[in-house]
Amino acid sequence: MNVIQQAFQVPFSFNIIFTQNLFSSENKAFINFLTNFGEPGFQKKILFLIDAGVAEKHQYLPESIKQYFQGQTQIDLADEILVLPGGELVKNDSQYLDKVLLAINQYGIDRHSFVAAIGGGAFLDMVGYASCIAHRGVKHIRIPTTVLSQNDSGVGVKNGVNFLGKKNFLGTFAPPVAVFNDSNFLTSLSDRDWRSGISEAVKVALIKDLPFFEWLETHAQAMANREMNVMNEQIFRSAALHTNHISSGDPFEMGSARPLDFGHWAAHKLEYLSNFEIRHGEAVAIGIALDSVYSELSGLISNEDSNRIIRLLKTLGFTLYHDSLAANDKLNLWEGLNEFREHLGGRLTITILEKLGKGKEIHEVDFDLVKLAVDRLKLTLD
Known part of the structure; x- marks a missing residue:
């Protein structure tokens, strides 16, 4: 040979x-x-x-x-x-x-x-x-x-x-x-489009940069009020974190891990289930909330921490529940999880939170806990 x-x-x-x-x-x-x-x-x-x-x-x-x-x-x-x-x-x-x-x-x-x-x-x-x-x-x-x-x-x-x-x-x-x-x-931009992209900053802060997450908490109301100087700083810091990850890790995703897709497995499915009436960033905010509550139910972060995340997203103006989450006895979400597995080449790897500012990769999901997390998100509408 x-x-x-x-x-x-x-x-x-x-x-x-x-x-x-x-x-x-x-x-x-x-x-x-x-x-x-x-x-x-x-x-x-x-x-x-x-x-x-x-x-x-x-x-x-x-x-x-x-x-x-x-x-x-x-x-x-x-x-x-x-x-x-x-x-x-x-x-x-x-x-x-x-x-x-x-x-x-x-x-x-x-x-x-x-x-x-x-x-x-x-x-x-x-x-x-x-x-x-x-x-x-x-x-x-x-x-x-x-x-x-x-x-x-x-x-x-x-x-x-x-x-x-x-x-x-x-x-x-x-x-x-x-x-x-x-x-x-x-x-x-409309208020929805102005708000929508901030979810990606919350995502990258939660998995990579606790000080940035705390900065977002401090300036959430200013961003909701459309203060341009604050928004520009958020965009710069978020873009830097995203690009730094790409250049230092696996830019062409040869492996199975996609930490920058924290909150996205459910978001992608929600977009389709709503016929894209939900903006991508809005779906990501829901996905972040879902995976954060799941992290809490898995014993990784505290109830106080998950409440901080939900409070930040709500201050920014996001709605964190959609009826599509619970439709078909939540089996649509199970289908979304399997589609995400397929997109990654057959091995499921998703990111949840080990603590605020640090992500953790897992390869199995307890879907009963996902269902409980959906029920918790419905309560955020009250």
Whole structure:
């Protein structure tokens, strides 16, 4: 038997730039990045896609982008700026993936060129996936416009679409070449979308950083009151924790552990059961509360600790119970647990709390305790 063993490493590096009014003529951060990126001498092109919800609230945006690129000789802006739906619809309906791929082809976006997506997490997921499968990978830039995408999903390395009724069944691990977090987009968010993304900060604080959790407790009411300086600090600290975990651990999830999905096994199922009427961040808040109470019932954290978590989430404005949790004698949740097991390659690994600020991986779940935790969450409605 003859064997050729091959091994190589490919370094990945990208910056997350925090800014304001990204396409103002005075703000050179974006154009400087494009000009200086990659090998000199290549004529670069860029195709923009905008989440329809963002385009509606920021109607100046397409024209601002066109004016921003006027007079640029090294960067060709595609003639069309595509506006497509956001939210889970754009990940559920393959026509939108096809439209991005057709535009990449039509405007000659090659592997020296860029696809820039402006929108929420689901929109960035879909456009990123299209970029990764076109030409085996064209460069994509993320411009997140929600709290959740600026502090978590938009600064990571995952891209994907939903298929066969399963969330992110099709997807890739492929980092963007840059992320631009423009705080100006946050000003137009609804209260639900403003609040929704904070759940991911609570998640990462609970499993990794007790001082950050305590900071969230102290500033919860300020964030609920939409104080921008506090929200910006939360986003920066949350993004740093998420990216530090990715770079120091298992960025492409070769193993079975997914600690950053604390609270997510139930959340993913809840999104589907509610036909995505529940926002992802809202479902994550419920999932965090469920797994926190489960941690208490398992004897790992105290009742006082689980009450602190529930109090924080309620101060932020989250509702922590939905009828879908108890439907079908709670067997829908059991199905969600098995789907999560399948997503991880057959071995269940979920994160619960060993204490505030420290997660603990488990491979078996006592579903009777899960049912009791659901019953406890229903009491939070009182």
